[in-house]
Amino acid sequence: MARQNTVFKEAYNRYAAALRTDTALPSEPEIAAQLGVSRSTARAILTRLSEEGIIRWNKRQKTVLRQPTDRDLFPSEETDSLHDIIERSFMQRILADDAAPGMQINELELAREIGTGTTSVREFLIRFSRFGLIEKRPNSHWTLKGFTREFALELADVREMFELHSAAEFGRLPQGHQAWTDLAAIRDDHHAMLADINQRFRDFSVLDERFHLLIHRASKNRFIADFYDAIAIVFHYHYQWNKTAARERNERAIHEHLDYIAALESGDQAAIEKACRAHLHSARQTLLQSLPQLATETA
Amino acid sequence: MARQNTVFKEAYNRYAAALRTDTALPSEPEIAAQLGVSRSTARAILTRLSEEGIIRWNKRQKTVLRQPTDRDLFPSEETDSLHDIIERSFMQRILADDAAPGMQINELELAREIGTGTTSVREFLIRFSRFGLIEKRPNSHWTLKGFTREFALELADVREMFELHSAAEFGRLPQGHQAWTDLAAIRDDHHAMLADINQRFRDFSVLDERFHLLIHRASKNRFIADFYDAIAIVFHYHYQWNKTAARERNERAIHEHLDYIAALESGDQAAIEKACRAHLHSARQTLLQSLPQLATETA
DNA sequence: ATTTTGTTTTTTATCTACAATAAACATTTT
DNA sequence: AAAATGTTTATTGTAGATAAAAAACAAAAT
Known part of the structure; x- marks a missing residue:
């Protein structure tokens, strides 16, 4: 076969899950925009919903007849x-x-x-x-080439250059900028997580990514953004394999983030650089320690 | 057709052009290594050379019968x-x-x-x-996205971060390192070009690339190396389209390079950073000035 | 024993075909 | 007239096929 209709199936699942009985649905272009697909795909979704008796569809009239059940959805293997x-x-x-x-x-x-x-x-x-x-x-x-020590060091070097740059830019953002609000929200999330660290330490990686992404966006540089994508992927998969001492590691990182955030909010460039360096230094250690032993030996 | 045999044709041309009458040719693996192709391709080349009566080939005996002419070679359209x-x-x-x-x-x-x-x-x-x-x-x-002002600025920012890093690393290379010899050779080439600048200013881009590549290799960082590839491509094509004031621009750059080289050779990190910054600053200006006017306007 | 040549197998690079999806165009409804 | 729906067309994403090139294996020569 030429191509799987995973876009359709994934969007169908998303849309079906959000349906509420007896509501009227918006126009086709609007549905398409909500789901981030083309109108052709949106229509395919409506067609199937109609065939399955989940909605009644006649031109502009689209009413939800019943709540879709799990059995109406496509299995997850088919939506990836x-x-x-x-x-x-x-x-x-x-x-x-x-x-x-x-x-x-x-x-x-x-x-x-x-x-x-x-x-x-x-x-x-x-x-x-x-x-x-x-x-x-x-x-x-x-x-x-593998997750070698060299790889980790090269990655960490570039990361440090970029993050120092982005952090400095962040510190220069004007007062009313949206980023400051976002930063405050992230700060509060850190406090919340810290209060319940024993239960929630596993969620740290998501928060970590959100935080660094926010910082990097301040630099408005496509190369830095792209590089951060690479880091995110690497970390995402890598930490799934290396979960040793996650609680201690994450708790320490949260404290560093809070220092870092305080420095950013102070607007003092010297303080920002210091807090940023401190965090990056320990992030580097974490990365190095998490390397698989095999890869550390070979070049 | 599935695939053009451009590897074969290009290697054939290279090998044929280097043949000298009455010499004996080395073994198949050696030819393959010389040309950077597999032995299969090397044998295909020998087969054709033999068919064309350019060599006599019998197992280990391979003698050049005649000098290949231009008509023996494949046209350049077929070798790209x-x-x-x-x-x-x-x-x-x-x-x-x-x-x-x-x-x-x-x-x-x-x-x-x-x-x-x-x-x-x-x-x-x-x-x-x-x-x-x-x-x-x-x-x-x-x-x-195009060669916009944003692109140039983002490129220049990252370039500066990377080159400052690489230059500092270069300054820390141990005395007997090969890079110092290479640097001296490049320095001499700069002087030679400067002595005959009116004739040779067009060759500067090649020298420029050699110089910066040498610097970047000192950092031994794959991400920096990859990024420099991007820069090289962009510059390569871009400057073919923008040749305004090339002589003045290149002459100034040569002087900056010489200052930069002198700083590197002094080993004084502060001097290196200063010279590097000075050069990068003017390189940034050059890049910005060379932008096509259309692209400057739009986002 | 190692290197070289002869032969076969594996793998990559590239083309073509086709379903899914997006986009464009035409008609109807408000 | 503007927005929605109905219909058609264009473009992308992916599989499968095949020649070129690399790699592996086998036999012969130094």
């Missing part, structure tokens, strides 16, 4: 985009214990294992290569 | 890799006057215009997207 499936599968592979740096990556084999065509795998690898974890020799195979 | 063809064609397009930021990029149209399949164009665009000049909306078209 191919890109996500490949990404998960690939990350699992390269974070597995037997994935040694220097290992060859075979497009065809990967495609077969995931159950997909080679084109999609190729395109994924090309996109993924920007994260510096794999490398290609033209007309030949990809090589896994 | 598809990737290069697409890159040139695409850059020409986005640097053309009517390429306004915000413009849609159509894969199929591009492919037809270049005379290639859509897959190759897609893959090129994905690779190219890391340079921040184009952006994709999923399930929809690519958008040209």
Whole structure:
């Protein structure tokens, strides 16, 4: 088959889950905009909802007849985009214990294992290569460079340059700027999490990402933003595999964030730089400690 | 057809051009290594050279019978890799006057215009997207972000962060390091070019790239190296279109480079930072001035 | 024993085809 | 007239096929 209708299925699930009985639905363009899909897909969703007897649809009249149940929704395997499936599968592979740096990556084999065509795998690898974890020799195979100590150090160096830059820019934002409100909200979330740290320490990574993303947006630089995407992906998958001492690590990080936030709010550039450096220094240690032992040895 | 044999043709041309009558040729693996291709391709080259009566080939005996002429070589259109063809064609397009930021990029149209399949164009665009000049909306078209003022400023900011870092690292390289020898050679090349600046100012861009590449290698950071690739591509194509005041601009840059080199050689970190900043500041101005007028206006 | 050549297999690069999705165009309704 | 719906067209995303190129294996020569 040429293409899975995952966009349709995923949007269908989202829309069905939000339906409330006896309400009237808006126009097709509006539904499409709400879901972030084209009107063609929105119509396909309405068609199916109608066929399933969930809504009555006649031109402008669209009324919800009944609440959809779980059985009306598509199973989650069918709603994942191919890109996500490949990404998960690939990350699992390269974070597995037997994935040694220097290992060859075979497009065809990967495609077969995931159950997909080679084109999609190729395109994924090309996109993924920007994260510096794999490398290609033209007309030949990809090589896994891996989560090595070098990788962590290079990543940390660039991260520090970028974040110092972004933090300084953040400190220069004018008073009424939206970012200050967002920062205050994030500060409160930190306090809330700290109050219940034993239960909630696992949620820290989400908060961490929100915080750093907010900082980086202040620099309004596409290269910095792109790099932060890379960091986010790496951290996302990497920390799923390395959960040692998460509570202590996260609690310490929260305190550092609070210092950092206070410095930002003070507007004192020297204080900002100091707090930022302090946090980045310990973030670097955390990253280095979380490396898989195998990868630390090899180059 | 599935794939053009451009690797073969390009390597054939290279090898044929270097042949000298009555010499004996080395073993197949050695030829392959010299040319940077596989032995299969090397054998294909030997087979053709033999068929064309340019060499006599019998197992280990390989003697050059006659000097190949220009007519023995493949025409240059047939030796360019598809990737290069697409890159040139695409850059020409986005640097053309009517390429306004915000413009849609159509894969199929591009492919037809270049005379290639859509897959190759897609893959090129994905690779190219890391340079921040184009952006994709999923399930929809690519958008040209263009050589805008924002692009130049963001590029320059990151460039400055990276180069200051690399220059500082360079200053810390140990005495006997190869980089110092390379730097001295580049210094001499600068003096040589300066002595004959009216004739040679057009060659500066090559020297410029060599110099900055040498600096960046000192940081041993894959992200910095990758970013410099982006800069190099952008400059390579961009300056082909913008040649105003090249002589003055390049002469000034040479002087700045020489100051910069002297600072590096002094090992004085404060002096390095100062010279580096001075050069980067004027490089930024040059970049901003070279922007096409159209792109400066729009966001 | 190692290197070289001969032969076969594997893998990549690229094209083409087609369903899903988006976008454009035409008609109807408010 | 503007917005919604109905219909058609264009474009993207993905699979599958195939020649080129690389890599692996086998036999022969130093």
